[in-house]
Amino acid sequence: MIPLSWYMSLAAILFAIGVCGFLTRRNLIMMFLSIELMLNAVNLNMVAISHYLESMRGQVFTFFIITVAAAEAAIGLGIAITLYRSRKTVHVDEVNQLKG
Amino acid sequence: MFTYLFFLYCAVMIVGTGLLAITMRNPVHAVLMVLILFFHMAGLYLILGAEFLAAVQIIVYAGAILVLYLFVLFLVSLRDEVKMDRFVTSAWLGRIISVGLAVSLIAMLPTFVLGQKGHWPMAAVIKATHTKALGMEMYTTYILPFEIAGLILLIAVIGGLVLAKHDTPTTIEKS
Numbered sequence: 001m002i003p004l005s006w007y008m009s010l011a012a013i014l015f016a017i018g019v020c021g022f023l024t025r026r027n028l029i030m031m032f033l034s035i036e037l038m039l040n041a042v043n044l045n046m047v048a049i050s051h052y053l054e055s056m057r058g059q060v061f062t063f064f065i066i067t068v069a070a071a072e073a074a075i076g077l078g079i080a081i082t083l084y085r086s087r088k089t090v091h092v093d094e095v096n097q098l099k100g
Numbered sequence: 101m102f103t104y105l106f107f108l109y110c111a112v113m114i115v116g117t118g119l120l121a122i123t124m125r126n127p128v129h130a131v132l133m134v135l136i137l138f139f140h141m142a143g144l145y146l147i148l149g150a151e152f153l154a155a156v157q158i159i160v161y162a163g164a165i166l167v168l169y170l171f172v173l174f175l176v177s178l179r180d181e182v183k184m185d186r187f188v189t190s191a192w193l194g195r196i197i198s199v200g201l202a203v204s205l206i207a208m209l210p211t212f213v214l215g216q217k218g219h220w221p222m223a224a225v226i227k228a229t230h231t232k233a234l235g236m237e238m239y240t241t242y243i244l245p246f247e248i249a250g251l252i253l254l255i256a257v258i259g260g261l262v263l264a265k266h267d268t269p270t271t272i273e274k275s
Contacts, residue, residue: 081172
């Protein structure tokens with residue numbers, strides 16, 4: 001039986017990778033992809049804890065997180081397309097119209 | 101023993117492909133790296149005894165969401181992307197923050213205490229099959245969140261359509 005802490009360490013590392021991608025990439029679509037990595041890290045944590053708690057609760061919650069991830073991808077990529085149409089760029093540091 | 105080896109293989113692949121995905125120059129390659137990551141995540145779900153979630157992971161994440169990402173990547177310009185700088189100017193700050201986050205999260209792990217055990221031990225899940233066990237929980241205890249999830253998906257579909265709609269009143273008049 002693999003210790004629970006191994007799964008949680010892996011999830012923590014994957015979450016940090018997602019945070020790093022979100023904070024460093026310029027491309028908006030790559031930032032959304034990093035959010036998917038973070039959501040996957042949380043999913044892994046949920047399923048692992050649910051397995052070791054002998055409960056279904058975490059897995060049901062993982063199912064809902066997958067739903068929210070799909071919704072987030074649809075809305076976020078729609079925003080990316082709209083941004084590209086009006087500004088001809090998807091780079092977040094070039095979209096600085098609100099800066100005073 | 102095999103489970104340990106499989107876990108270590110999946111962990112190494114997940115961390116490696118994750119790091120490659122956030123550093124690769126070409127966004128299409130990054131999306132393909134994330135595809136490999138999702139497959140190994142499904143492998144981890146399998147050794148945790150969650151077959152249905154492993155299937156959903158491959159069908160929904162790898163099959164639907166990543167294809168959506170690829171479509172949008174091809175809609176926006178890709179040619180200049182491989183020549184430009186792919187990180188923001190203050191990328192080192194983000195790297196420091198994420199390394200600090202990883203270290204602090206892992207340092208906090210020993211204080212984690214597992215809560216009260218639930219009603220679904222592994223033997224009961226195997227006896228009822230995982231899909232049935234998940235369905236029994238979802239359609240009884242969690243029926244209201246399930247309905248709300250359906251509503252969220254509907255709103256997301258409508259919102260995505262409205263956002264991506266092209267406003268061309270002239271072409272409509274011509275036709």
